[in-house]
Amino acid sequence: xxxxxxxxxxxxxxxxxxxxxxxxxxxxxxxxxxxxxxxxxxxxxxxxxxxxxxxxxxxxxxxxxxxxxxxxxxxxxxxxxxxxxxxxxxxxxxxxxxxxxxxxxxxxx
Numbered sequence: 001x002x003x004x005x006x007x008x009x010x011x012x013x014x015x016x017x018x019x020x021x022x023x024x025x026x027x028x029x030x031x032x033x034x035x036x037x038x039x040x041x042x043x044x045x046x047x048x049x050x051x052x053x054x055x056x057x058x059x060x061x062x063x064x065x066x067x068x069x070x071x072x073x074x075x076x077x078x079x080x081x082x083x084x085x086x087x088x089x090x091x092x093x094x095x096x097x098x099x100x101x102x103x104x105x106x107x108x109x
Contacts, residue, residue, distance in 0.1 A: 010036040011102030019070075019082075020055040021048045030080075032058055034106045037099060039070070039083040047080035048072050056082065059094075066091045066098075 013035035019028045019042070030044035040058070048054060052072045059065035069086040087095070 008037040010034040010039075010041070010106045011099060012104040012106055013040070013098065013102060015058050016060055017042055017056060017058045019044070019048070019057075022053040022055060022069075024048075033079065035095075035098065035102070037095065039073070039081065042080045042082060043078060044080050045078055047075045050074060053085070054082070056084075064094060066094050 011034060013032050015032045015035075017030045017032050017040075019030060020026070021028070026048070028044060028046060028048070030042040030047075033041045033043050035058075050072055054070050054072060056068050056070045057065060067088060068084045068091060070082045070084050072080055073083050074081040
């Protein structure tokens with residue numbers, strides 16, 4: 001079984017997300033499946049390839065949204081693993097708030 005490589009735990013978290021591939025400008029709508037301090041998993045069809053740099057927005061309410069520059073670290077049929085690369089302080093506050101409210105940690109598959 002593959003050993004967990006994450007620096008911090010991930011929690012179940014369902015929210016709409018939009019990614020924009022920095023290279024192509026392609027916009028992709030998706031859903032967050034789990035969320036952690038350093039990254040997330042997205043349920044997405046047609047994810048950018050591994051190593052792609054993206055702009056990520058989680059949430060639809062401008063007052064309660066998260067924005068980050070991120071990198072796609074792995075993709076599977078309908079899921080992408082994302083690591084956050086640059087997060088604005090206001091987005092880090094929102095992320096911290098969401099994680100403080102999270103109750104169900106995810107476990108590696």
